Amino acid sequence: MSKIKETSTNYANKQALADECLEVYTANIIGGQWALVICSWLMNGKLRFGELKKIAQYYRTNAHLTATQIRSR
Numbered sequence: 001m002s003k004i005k006e007t008s009t010n011y012a013n014k015q016a017l018a019d020e021c022l023e024v025y026t027a028n029i030i031g032g033q034w035a036l037v038i039c040s041w042l043m044n045g046k047l048r049f050g051e052l053k054k055i056a057q058y059y060r061t062n063a064h065l066t067a068t069q070i071r072s073r
Contacts (some may be wrong), residue, residue, distance in 0.1 A: 014028060014054050023043075026038075026039050026042070027039055034056060035058070037056075038052060038056075041055060
């Protein structure tokens with residue numbers, strides 16, 4: 001995936017949102033499918049990286065188990 005050109009309107013819009021909203025700024029840094037989930041965990045307070053990793057592993061495992069259960073029906 002290529003980077004967004006710094007002269008593009010899309011880049012300017014992302015910068016403006018990031019400057020106004022800390023959640024958007026954080027989501028842009030984290031990126032990927034877990035960005036909003038991680039932001040929601042961090043809204044409840046500070047977490048160390050290891051704590052985030054454990055929580056993510058728990059949800060990933062449960063999501064996999066749920067998907068497997070749904071497929072088997």
